[in-house]
Amino acid sequence: MIKTIRGLSVSGTLVLIAALLSPASSAVSAEQKTAKGSDLEQGKKLAFSRKKGNCLACHMIKDGVSPGNIAPPLLMMKSRFPDKKVLRAQIWDASKRNPETAMPLFGKYEVLTGDELDKVVDFIYSL
Amino acid sequence: MKKIISLLILMVIALSALSIAHADPEQDRKSIIKFFETRFVGIPLSEYVNGVYAYDTIGRESWEAIEEFPPYEIAIEKGQDMWEKPFANGKTYTDCFPDGPAIAQKYPHWDKKQAMVMTLPLAINQCREANGEKLLKYKKGSINNILAYIAFESRGKKTHVVIPKDAPGALAAYEDGKKFFFTRRGQLNFSCATCHIQNAGNRIRSDNLSPALGHTTHFPVYRSKWGAVGTLHRRFTGCNKQVRAKPFKAQGEQYRNLEYFLTYLSNGLELNGPGSRK
Amino acid sequence: MKLVIKLVLIAILGMSSASILAAVSEKDAGIAIAAAEAERKKAASVDSEWRDTGKIIKKAQEAMNKGNYEKALKLANRAEHQGVYGYEQAMSQKDLKMPSYLIH
Numbered sequence: 001m002i003k004t005i006r007g008l009s010v011s012g013t014l015v016l017i018a019a020l021l022s023p024a025s026s027a028v029s030a031e032q033k034t035a036k037g038s039d040l041e042q043g044k045k046l047a048f049s050r051k052k053g054n055c056l057a058c059h060m061i062k063d064g065v066s067p068g069n070i071a072p073p074l075l076m077m078k079s080r081f082p083d084k085k086v087l088r089a090q091i092w093d094a095s096k097r098n099p100e101t102a103m104p105l106f107g108k109y110e111v112l113t114g115d116e117l118d119k120v121v122d123f124i125y126s127l
Numbered sequence: 128m129k130k131i132i133s134l135l136i137l138m139v140i141a142l143s144a145l146s147i148a149h150a151d152p153e154q155d156r157k158s159i160i161k162f163f164e165t166r167f168v169g170i171p172l173s174e175y176v177n178g179v180y181a182y183d184t185i186g187r188e189s190w191e192a193i194e195e196f197p198p199y200e201i202a203i204e205k206g207q208d209m210w211e212k213p214f215a216n217g218k219t220y221t222d223c224f225p226d227g228p229a230i231a232q233k234y235p236h237w238d239k240k241q242a243m244v245m246t247l248p249l250a251i252n253q254c255r256e257a258n259g260e261k262l263l264k265y266k267k268g269s270i271n272n273i274l275a276y277i278a279f280e281s282r283g284k285k286t287h288v289v290i291p292k293d294a295p296g297a298l299a300a301y302e303d304g305k306k307f308f309f310t311r312r313g314q315l316n317f318s319c320a321t322c323h324i325q326n327a328g329n330r331i332r333s334d335n336l337s338p339a340l341g342h343t344t345h346f347p348v349y350r351s352k353w354g355a356v357g358t359l360h361r362r363f364t365g366c367n368k369q370v371r372a373k374p375f376k377a378q379g380e381q382y383r384n385l386e387y388f389l390t391y392l393s394n395g396l397e398l399n400g401p402g403s404r405k
Numbered sequence: 406m407k408l409v410i411k412l413v414l415i416a417i418l419g420m421s422s423a424s425i426l427a428a429v430s431e432k433d434a435g436i437a438i439a440a441a442e443a444e445r446k447k448a449a450s451v452d453s454e455w456r457d458t459g460k461i462i463k464k465a466q467e468a469m470n471k472g473n474y475e476k477a478l479k480l481a482n483r484a485e486h487q488g489v490y491g492y493e494q495a496m497s498q499k500d501l502k503m504p505s506y507l508i509h
Contacts, residue, residue: 056332057331057332058331066332066333067332068329068330068332068333068334069329069330070326070329070330070331095316100325100504100505100506102321102322102325102326104314104315104316104317105316108490109314109315109316109490110314110483110486110487111314111315158507158508159507162506162507305501306501307452309501309503309504310495310501311494312453312494313455313456314455314456314487314490316494324504324506324507325504367456368456371455371456371457372453372454372455372456373449373454373456373458373459375452381452
């Protein structure tokens with residue numbers, strides 16, 4: 001029964017490794033850029049959606065209407081998280097860094113699918 | 128000799144186990160009060176009966192405007208009719224509650240005979256059952272009328288939850304409720320404390336989070352969202368659903384024990400129900 | 406006549422290949438649903454069932470009844486995970502630890 005879960009976390013790790021191995025954004029072609037743009041749009045939609053990321057429940061985000069103030073505003077993410085995978089790990093399971101966090105475990109508890117999580121991470125990282 | 132030694136050892140074990148389980152409710156209450164005093168400097172304890180409006184100054188204005196023509200007034204009137212109208216057998220609620228209707232301050236309490244936390248809604252239904260009346264539902268509907276009437280009549284009395292020392296089950300029920308309160312639950316992994324202690328006064332989207340202190344003083348509550356007066360356990364249900372946990376049965380053991388703990392925290396605070404909320 | 410035989414052959418081939426491609430059988434879906442239900446109950450036994458787990462299992466059951474075994478399996482797996490996580494969530498908090506913000 002746990003097997004499926006194990007399989008899942010393995011695939012999660014694979015995604016993580018894949019994300020690590022992916023080339024830096026400066027090297028992408030124009031074609032990829034448009035694809036990336038729409039991915040960012042999807043990430044934004046997921047981040048703002050009450051049923052999915054609902055990041056606005058707690059974080060201020062540019063363009064977001066009536067954000068909460070439980071958690072820090074999402075700005076300058078690249079300087080706060082020089083390593084993107086640290087940001088991804090934070091969204092995946094924030095309790096690892098802080099057991100008393102109020103942040104849901106978006107990845108671990110499957111609030112978002114792996115694909116959705118990647119899009120949200122991309123969007124948040126663009127802020 | 129051996130027997131005596133092993134008996135002594137057993138006693139020591141039993142005693143130490145007892146001391147671990149024996150957390151001090153007064154200490155819990157005081158440390159939570161201290162938390163709020165530090166977080167909201169200058170807000171007197173007595174203000175917490177107003178829930179979030181103790182510190183949500185913007186929300187307070189519209190709340191005060193609503194309270195001028197309270198949306199729960201009809202419920203109080205209907206509740207009074209219920210209280211006064213004899214049952215089919217000719218008896219009334221006063222036969223069950225001779226000190227009524229101002230009795231909200233007596234609940235919840237540890238019922239020694241039934242060895243469980245007795246809440247007001249449960250006591251009302253036990254009274255009805257004893258008199259051959261239909262049981263009322265515990266979340267919505269007419270139970271809120273009689274609760275609103277009793278709450279209104281009990282205004283000004285003080286929360287006074289007792290955990291009798293001679294009934295070990297009472298402390299266990301309190302501990303159980305306390306554990307419930309601090310346990311993270313649901314897909315979103317929140318405990319009651321995450322929102323109502325740790326983040327009280329912070330906003331989820333545009334909603335200011337209410338303090339656990341004072342939560343129980345103003346129920347039943349008319350909520351604009353419900354368009355009706357609802358019970359405390361209906362609110363518990365809503366909270367559990369919001370964190371994506373499966374809610375428990377209204378008036379089941381979990382929620383009754385939670386009510387016991389939560390009400391204990393407000394000991395000494397004035398009852399001011401029924402209330403109104405967004 | 407030849408055409409008819411050809412058509413029949415194609416039809417048979419098509420059907421068999423379809424059944425090979427549809428990797429999820431009714432049995433698989435049924436097993437997954439039963440596993441999900443077991444995990445849901447386990448989480449409920451420690452007061453830690455999640456809100457949607459039962460609903461997801463119901464949807465899985467409906468998908469199975471309609472013959473959509475793949476969908477049934479997917480839903481059942483999701484519900485199963487929820488049951489496992491819900492149980493783990495409760496177990497990791499078996500002993501109440503007071504939060505640091507309340508310890509003075």
